[in-house]
Amino acid sequence: MINVFRSYYTIRNLFLIMLESVLLYLCILFSATLFAGGEGAGDLSGLSTKAGLVVSTCIFCLYCNNIYSLKDTNGYADLAFKLFQSFGAAMILLAMVYAAFNQAIIGTKFFFVYIPVVVAILSIWRFFYVYLLKSGVLSQSIYIIxxxxxxxxxxxxxxxxxxxGYRVKGILSRNPLKGMESVTAPHINTYDNLAATAKANGIKRIVVALKEKRGNFPIDELLLCRVSGIDVVEGNTFYEMLTGKFLVSSINPTWLIFSNGFKKSRIRNIFKRLEDLFASVILLALFSPLILVTALLIKWDSKGPVLFSQDRLGIRHKPYRLYKFRSMVENAEGLSGPVWASREDPRVTRVGKFIRTWRIDELPQLFNVLKGDMSLVGPRPEREHFVKQLEAQVPYYAERFIVRPGVTGWAQVRYEYGDSVEDAMEKLNYDLFYIKNMSIFMDVVIVCRTIRTVLFGVGAR
Structure with a gap:
């Protein structure tokens, strides 16, 4: 993993994006060469700039289609389908650009060669890459104590x-460990000769995830490992780096106090506010026609106001009025009282279902961002009724109120909508990670992932 502006990203994925960008560019040169001087070659001047447009569009579509998350790809057939799907979307986007800027076109028949070539080369490369990953050749071997x-x-x-990027070669504990049957890594019931055993097995890192260290911490062996060049890392820190979230059920206040992050400064707050003002003004101007059409459709579809407003708790538990497009029938909570939305909620209108799927109902919250009640990126705001319930049941839930709530957030792009205390705890794992590592760069990453989430309707209710 690599730490970029205090946000963790897999080196392998960054390398993969750069490598595939080069492959896409080389395929462009190859395809353009076949047409050079012939019919359909088009204007090949400024090829580097034109190629850059094609490459960036293709990479964007590959990213939006989750090609860079192998966890969400089911086998080679699914991978090949997603590649065709991604390049089909890229062609549609490029066609829109070319319709506006004819000079950006490489050649009228260029893509008849480029698409088959690039799909074939990337498919072969990806299949080989997945094979290497499954073999464990590219993974770092680790022990877990x-x-x-x-x-x-x-x-x-x-x-x-x-x-x-990691492969667990063994879990070390003196006593039998509950849940070992759910993993394939072997259980090692001794710490004896840990340094020598680790070196013999090619272990590069040891993760210490002990619940009780007193009388159970192999300090001499770990010290010998450390001075021998084997990295030793605390379990919660490694879990955060590995998953992009906390595990609030296992962390303690001491770890939070002494861990890196949670840095706040006046300058950082000013930049964050300027980012919010600039983005909200641009987005409101950009989406103003959509806002008008949505308002008319809501008024036509069902009785009631266009906007739905509700009290939420913001930074430092300060209450404010949140605005959304109404997506449910009028007075939806008149009989049920405060409840979480559920799948196939019968209270949702026809237009409401559509605007929820595409997140259009959230657009009026940009006015909350302008007012300063919210930020563009941050933990999602919650109602006081649920906050009291969650603070009583979920550890560290109150800590999410040290920043402004957001229109979108790390939890929203990494976890589906939740309607239970367990879901709220899982989302808190992501919210605390964001608060600890928040930066403008991370906000940009979240906005990009939000675009992907909206395009594919993931997690909407």
Missing amino acids: GDSDLAIDICRETEAEIDC
Whole structure:
């Protein structure tokens, strides 16, 4: 993993994007060469700039289609289908650009060669890449020392995602570990000769996930590992780096106090506010026709006001009025009282279902961003009724109120909509990670992932 502006990203994925960008560019040169001087060659001047447009569009569509998350790709056939799907979307986007800017076109028949070539080359490369990942050749071998659920959770995460970059060679604990049957890594019931054993097995990192360290911490062996060049990392820190979230059920206040992050400054707050003002003004201007059409459709579809407003708790538990397009029947909570939305909620109108799927109902919250009640990116706001319930049941839930709530957030792009206390805890894992590592760069990443989420309707209710 690599830490970019205090946000963790897999080096392998960054390398993969750069490598495939080069492959796409080389395919352009090859395809353009075949047409050079012939019919359909078009204007090949400024080829580098034109190629850059094609490459960036293709990479964007590959990203939006989740090609860079092998965890969400089911086998080689699914991978090939997603490649064709991604390049089909890229061609549609490029056609729109070419309709507006004719000078950007490489050649009238260029794509008849380019698309088959690039799909064939990327498919062969990706199949080979997946084979290498499954073989474990590219993964770093690690040991986990642990007697807690955290040790099993870390092992499950590494086994579930073949491109995480790690391979657990063993879980070390003196006593039998609950949940070992759910993982394939072997159990090692001794710490004796840990340094020598680790070196003999090519272990590069040891993760310490002990629930109780007193009397159970192999300090001498770990010290010998450390001075021998084997990295030793604390379990919660490794889990955060591996998954992009916390595990609030296992962390303690001491870890939060001494961990890196949670840095706030006046300058950072000013930049964050300027980012919100600039983005909200641009987005309101850009989506103003859509806002007008949505308002008319809501008024035509069902009785009641166009906008729905509700009290939410913002930064430092300060209440404010949140605005959304109404997506449910009028007075939806008149009989049920405050409840979480559910799948196939009968209270949702026809237009409401559509605008929820595409997140159009959230657009009026841009006015909340302008007012300063919300930020463009941050933890989603919640109602006081649910906040009191969750603060009583979920550890560290109150800590999410040290920043402004957001229109979108890390939890929204990494986890589907939740309607239970368990879902709220899982989303808090992501919210705390964002608060700890928040930066303008991470906000940009979240906005890009939000675009992908909206395009594919993931998690909408």
